[in-house]
Amino acid sequence: MAYFKNSVQLRIRPKAEIITIGTELLTGTVLDTNARFLAQALTGEGFEVNRQASCRDDFGAIQKALKQSLEGSDVICISGGLGPTPDDITRDALAQFFSSPLVLSQRQYRMISRYYRVRHRTVPKLVSREAYFPKNARPIFNRFGIALGFTVEFRNKFIVVLPGVPNELTRLFDSEVVPVLRKRFPGICPASVLLVKTVGISEPTIMKKLGSDFFRLGTFQFGIYPEVGEVSLRIYSDSKMVISKLKRRIGRVLRDHIYSFSAEGIAQAIGRELASRKWSVSVAESCTGGSISKDIVSVPGSSRYFLGGIVAYHNSVKEQLLSVPQQLLQSRGAVSRRVAQEMARGVRERFRTNVGLAVTGIAGPSGATKNKPVGLAYIALSTSSGSNRVWKERFRGDRLQIQSRASKRALECLWRWLRRR
Amino acid sequence: MAYFKNSVQLRIRPKAEIITIGTELLTGTVLDTNARFLAQALTGEGFEVNRQASCRDDFGAIQKALKQSLEGSDVICISGGLGPTPDDITRDALAQFFSSPLVLSQRQYRMISRYYRVRHRTVPKLVSREAYFPKNARPIFNRFGIALGFTVEFRNKFIVVLPGVPNELTRLFDSEVVPVLRKRFPGICPASVLLVKTVGISEPTIMKKLGSDFFRLGTFQFGIYPEVGEVSLRIYSDSKMVISKLKRRIGRVLRDHIYSFSAEGIAQAIGRELASRKWSVSVAESCTGGSISKDIVSVPGSSRYFLGGIVAYHNSVKEQLLSVPQQLLQSRGAVSRRVAQEMARGVRERFRTNVGLAVTGIAGPSGATKNKPVGLAYIALSTSSGSNRVWKERFRGDRLQIQSRASKRALECLWRWLRRR
Numbered sequence: 001m002a003y004f005k006n007s008v009q010l011r012i013r014p015k016a017e018i019i020t021i022g023t024e025l026l027t028g029t030v031l032d033t034n035a036r037f038l039a040q041a042l043t044g045e046g047f048e049v050n051r052q053a054s055c056r057d058d059f060g061a062i063q064k065a066l067k068q069s070l071e072g073s074d075v076i077c078i079s080g081g082l083g084p085t086p087d088d089i090t091r092d093a094l095a096q097f098f099s100s101p102l103v104l105s106q107r108q109y110r111m112i113s114r115y116y117r118v119r120h121r122t123v124p125k126l127v128s129r130e131a132y133f134p135k136n137a138r139p140i141f142n143r144f145g146i147a148l149g150f151t152v153e154f155r156n157k158f159i160v161v162l163p164g165v166p167n168e169l170t171r172l173f174d175s176e177v178v179p180v181l182r183k184r185f186p187g188i189c190p191a192s193v194l195l196v197k198t199v200g201i202s203e204p205t206i207m208k209k210l211g212s213d214f215f216r217l218g219t220f221q222f223g224i225y226p227e228v229g230e231v232s233l234r235i236y237s238d239s240k241m242v243i244s245k246l247k248r249r250i251g252r253v254l255r256d257h258i259y260s261f262s263a264e265g266i267a268q269a270i271g272r273e274l275a276s277r278k279w280s281v282s283v284a285e286s287c288t289g290g291s292i293s294k295d296i297v298s299v300p301g302s303s304r305y306f307l308g309g310i311v312a313y314h315n316s317v318k319e320q321l322l323s324v325p326q327q328l329l330q331s332r333g334a335v336s337r338r339v340a341q342e343m344a345r346g347v348r349e350r351f352r353t354n355v356g357l358a359v360t361g362i363a364g365p366s367g368a369t370k371n372k373p374v375g376l377a378y379i380a381l382s383t384s385s386g387s388n389r390v391w392k393e394r395f396r397g398d399r400l401q402i403q404s405r406a407s408k409r410a411l412e413c414l415w416r417w418l419r420r421r
Numbered sequence: 422m423a424y425f426k427n428s429v430q431l432r433i434r435p436k437a438e439i440i441t442i443g444t445e446l447l448t449g450t451v452l453d454t455n456a457r458f459l460a461q462a463l464t465g466e467g468f469e470v471n472r473q474a475s476c477r478d479d480f481g482a483i484q485k486a487l488k489q490s491l492e493g494s495d496v497i498c499i500s501g502g503l504g505p506t507p508d509d510i511t512r513d514a515l516a517q518f519f520s521s522p523l524v525l526s527q528r529q530y531r532m533i534s535r536y537y538r539v540r541h542r543t544v545p546k547l548v549s550r551e552a553y554f555p556k557n558a559r560p561i562f563n564r565f566g567i568a569l570g571f572t573v574e575f576r577n578k579f580i581v582v583l584p585g586v587p588n589e590l591t592r593l594f595d596s597e598v599v600p601v602l603r604k605r606f607p608g609i610c611p612a613s614v615l616l617v618k619t620v621g622i623s624e625p626t627i628m629k630k631l632g633s634d635f636f637r638l639g640t641f642q643f644g645i646y647p648e649v650g651e652v653s654l655r656i657y658s659d660s661k662m663v664i665s666k667l668k669r670r671i672g673r674v675l676r677d678h679i680y681s682f683s684a685e686g687i688a689q690a691i692g693r694e695l696a697s698r699k700w701s702v703s704v705a706e707s708c709t710g711g712s713i714s715k716d717i718v719s720v721p722g723s724s725r726y727f728l729g730g731i732v733a734y735h736n737s738v739k740e741q742l743l744s745v746p747q748q749l750l751q752s753r754g755a756v757s758r759r760v761a762q763e764m765a766r767g768v769r770e771r772f773r774t775n776v777g778l779a780v781t782g783i784a785g786p787s788g789a790t791k792n793k794p795v796g797l798a799y800i801a802l803s804t805s806s807g808s809n810r811v812w813k814e815r816f817r818g819d820r821l822q823i824q825s826r827a828s829k830r831a832l833e834c835l836w837r838w839l840r841r842r
Contacts, residue, residue: 026470028461029644029655033452035475040449049447050482054456054473061471068489124625167818223450234450283732289718290711293732297710300786300820302734308742309732311704311714317729317772321742351738365721399721 014074014185016047019065021080021090022164025054034169038077041173043236045181046188047075057081062093070157075181080164082147084126091132094161098154100136104128108141108148115146137161140176144168151180158184192243196233196250198257199266199412203231209253217249218242228401229408230266259415266411267295267302273418274305274355281414282351283309284322284343286334287361287377291407307351312343318360322346333372335360337390340378348382356382359410361395363402377406379413389417435495435606437468440486442501442511443585446475455590459498462594464657466602467609468496478502483514491578496602501585503568505547512553515582519575521557525549529562529569536567558582561597565589572601579605612642613664617654617671619678620687620833624652630674638670639663649822650829651687680836687832688716688723694839695726695776702835703772704730705743705764707755708782708798712828728772733764739781743767754793756781758811761799769803776838777803780831782816784823798827800834810838 018038024030035052042049050073055061062081069076081090095102108131116123130147133139140149140162147163149172160177162169182188198206203226215222220237233250237243251258259269274281283292293309296302310321315334318324324342332338340360348356361377368374375395382388391413395405439459445451456473463470471494476482483502490497502511516523529552537544551568554560561570561583568584570593581598583590603609619627624647636643641658654671658664672679680690695702704713714730717723731742736755739745745763753759761781769777782798789795796816803809812834816826 023642024644024646025457026460026473027464027642027644027655027657028457028459028470029646031452031454031457036446036449036452038449039447043448049449050477051486052447052475056471065472221448223445223448225445225450234448236448285711287718288715289723290706290714290730290732293711293734294709294715294824297708297732297734297784298821298824302710303788306710307735308738309711309734310742311711311718311730311732313714313718313724313730314728321729321731321771350742363718367724400719403715403719 013046013048014188015072016042016049016075016077017069017073018042018049018052019062019069019076019078020052020054020164021057021062021065021078022054023056023058023087025080026056033166034079034164037166037170038079038173041170041178042075042077044190044193045178046185046190057087057089059089059093059096062090063097066094066097066159070155073157074185075158075160077160077162079162079169082130082149082161082163084124084130084146086126088129090161091129091134094152095134098134098136098152100134102132103135105131105133105139105141105148108139111141111143112146140172140180142168142172144171149176151177189238191236191238192240194233194235194237194243194247194250195260195262196235196247196254196258197230197260197262197264197266198232198254199230199259199408199415201231201254201257202226206231206233206254210250211253214246214249217245220246228404229412265295265298266408266415267299270296270411270415270418271299271302271305273415275301277418277421279354279418280305280307280351281355281357282307282347282353284347284356284358285309285311285407286313286318286343286359287363288359288403288407288410289313291403292357292359292410295407295411307353310347310350318343318346321350323349333369335362335372335376335378337378337380337392340380340390341382341388344380344382345388348384354384355414357410357414358382359406361393361402361406363399363406365399375402377402377409379406379410381413381417387417389413434467434469435609436493437463437470437496437498438490438494439463439470439473440483440490440497440499441473441475441585442478442483442486442499443475444477444479444508446501447477454587455500455585458587458591459500459594462591462599463496463498465611465614466599467606467611478508478510480510480514480517483511484518487515487518487580491576494578495606496579496581498581498583500583500590503551503570503582503584505545505551505567507547509550511582512550512555515573516555519555519557519573521555523553524556526552526554526560526562526569529560532562532564533567561593561601563589563593565592570597572598610659612657612659613661615654615656615658615664615668615671616681616683617656617668617675617679618651618681618683618685618687619653619675620651620680620829620836622652622675622678623647627652627654627675631671632674635667635670638666641667649825650833686716686719687829687836688720691717691832691836691839692720692723692726694836696722698839698842700775700839701726701728701772702776702778703728703768703774705768705777705779706730706732706828707734707739707764707780708784709780709824709828709831710734712824713778713780713831716828716832728774731768731771739764739767742771744770754790756783756793756797756799758799758801758813761801761811762803762809765801765803766809769805775805776835778831778835779803780827782814782823782827784820784827786820796823798823798830800827800831802834802838808838810834
């Protein structure tokens with residue numbers, strides 16, 4: 001995986017463990033995004049997460065997992081199995097473990113009743129189970145859904161129990177659990193985090209450019225994470241000074257590749273550049289079929305600079321809507337430098353935008369010819385100021401990978417062009 | 422989460438546990454797709470996966486996790502921490518645990534040398550570590566990457582150790598580990614699986630329609646999984662007869678909602694319907710910004726029925742490319758029944774397709790008015806045979822959720838319309 005992780009220890013932090021409950025996790029039917037969210041959130045709050053475990057919806061398994069976690073940690077975050085059906089047994093298993101009876105939260109029950117009243121439905125009988133909590137616990141009221149969460153002090157450990165519906169879990173954690181954790185662990189100090197998002201550079205090249213003396217700049221934990229078409233860095237340190245020193249160094253050696261020091265995606269970075277210049281963009285897509293437009297439109301407020309796009313999948317569309325000469329399509333083929341260029345110009349003129357961006361390529365599995373392999377793509381940019389660029393690319397992978405890599409690379413080209421203006 | 426899972430036990434199966442190793446998993450920086458793959462693969466092979474745990478790259482943590490897993494399982498699958506950097510210590514921690522020295526696999530080392538020779542590079546010194554395995558183990562040669570895997574018989578348990586690079590892990594498991602497992606557990610029998618994909622029906626309604634006597638039709642494990650705009654069922658049984666009985670029953674009661682009995686997405690189901698009728702489609706998108714086109718184009722061979730689309734984000738595009746009358750945009754607003762209808766007709770006529778599909782809506786967070794809340798959307802369908810339909814919808818969630826729900830619902834509308842022809 002070639003992740004580099006230096007093993008420097010930060011200051012001593014409270015230890016945390018995560019338990020996610022659900023048979024669907026152990027048949028692999030569901031990807032456990034909750035465990036990741038909790039790991040990230042607890043790390044961000046300054047805890048050291050030492051273990052994560054998943055177990056089935058089973059009394060014995062849940063209790064065993066909790067028993068194991070009680071041994072080595074200060075905080076245990078549990079999620080899942082708080083739903084209404086008979087096999088959602090987390091609250092029963094925990095109540096038994098704590099030797100504490102389940103009691104009804106009148107307040108959560110009223111919230112549930114309101115939820116159903118608004119939807120003109122009566123509260124299903126099974127659902128009322130979700131308003132119960134062990135008597136030794138403090139409820140976490142759930143205004144985002146039905147199931148009550150709760151926290152328990154047990155043998156000097158702090159246990160947090162949350163529903164497993166991902167968007168309820170994350171919102172409850174941020175709004176309800178964080179304040180409680182900060183109160184319970186007053187000495188805790190969130191580590192400083194430095195996030196760096198880069199495009200157009202590989203993981204080994206980044207490591208080489210940083211150089212080995214980079215790791216002697218201070219005490220920090222370093223993570224490097226390749227994703228589709230980009231690589232992120234995430235660095236934790238107890239010292240804000242170290243973080244700013246690292247930021248300066250990274251900013252200098254990776255300058256041409258950093259599009260953000262925050263969690264934003266490249267479409268957001270592009271949006272900022274366009275909006276600040278009051279420029280507009282339109283997009284013509286063939287093999288990426290709308291991916292680029294979709295990414296641009298995912299940004300709130302994109303209507304300020306995005307007018308629209310044309311998905312020119314069939315050649316007739318390239319001809320009629322983008323004014324690509326038929327003769328060119330025949331002589332050079334749809335996947336060619338000239339056609340990409342004409343597509344970019346065509347969409348820019350048609351939409352009367354400052355910039356036109358176009359992609360044409362072969363996503364496969366079929367469609368390749370002797371000289372044009374699967375993965376070949378051309379990305380073109382045309383501007384009202386007369387600037388024209390075409391990039392020839394060869395992407396690897398299956399159809400979906402080629403489509404997402406081509407789309408990400410097109411956004412990179414646009415971003416790179418914009419920041420040089 | 423309101424998953425329903427009946428607790429019926431299938432025939433007694435060998436028990437499996439999964440351990441994924443890597444500090445990056447416990448800071449939440451990486452999503453653990455390996456754990457899910459192994460859970461799915463082991464379940465498919467007929468094992469009962471009872472626990473999954475993740476631990477840091479730490480001698481004590483790795484050994485503790487293995488010790489815990491040895492208690493309750495027949496097979497333990499371990500992945501991660503076999504890389505070249507000093508903190509990849511899985512093989513050292515395991516060798517120590519087994520009291521077995523590490524020895525070099527000459528064969529893997531030759532494979533590594535060849536890998537670097539082809540790339541005109543010399544083998545980095547650290548990398549040779551990856552060809553070592555504990556003496557009591559049997560190597561799993563890795564022709565997809567660098568790091569050697571291995572299997573160990575230890576205290577009558579079977580331990581499988583694989584590199585954590587996802588595409589090496591999955592390929593090694595399928596090609597090398599599966600045969601070894603089948604030999605080691607000769608009585609094992611992969612369960613039969615029934616997959617059902619539905620749209621336009623909620624989880625509680627499915628449960629109600631199936632009825633409680635459904636669960637008396639035989640011995641099986643039942644999972645129900647809501648995703649964006651759709652719900653899947655996954656059922657395991659030891660008996661093929663039970664599976665076909667369940668399939669018939671489900672097919673009858675959920676008939677209007679099932680788009681597939683396989684892993685395919687709804688865009689594939691739509692593609693089948695269109696291709697078999699030799700019909701073509703084009704798409705006009707406003708708030709979904711290209712998502713629908715993107716989904717359609719994700720299907721190999723979609724060029725047979727998909728001509729293209731227009732992302733009409735700005736009103737001027739709706740007017741000029743889709744011929745929506747300006748007066749209509751002003752009097753009714755862009756998010757209205759009539760405009761959706763005109764967009765569908767406009768794109769169908771412009772692309773000369775049999776069917777035109779359109780979406781217009783407010784994805785938020787801004788853009789709402791007194792009478793038009795965030796999440797309001799209209800989906801329209803127009804056909805060359807004169808059929809016109811509009812659906813008014815109100816989606817919940819944040820911008821991305823509204824966009825993906827609207828896009829999924831539009832595909833559902835198209836699919837539903839197609840299968841009634």
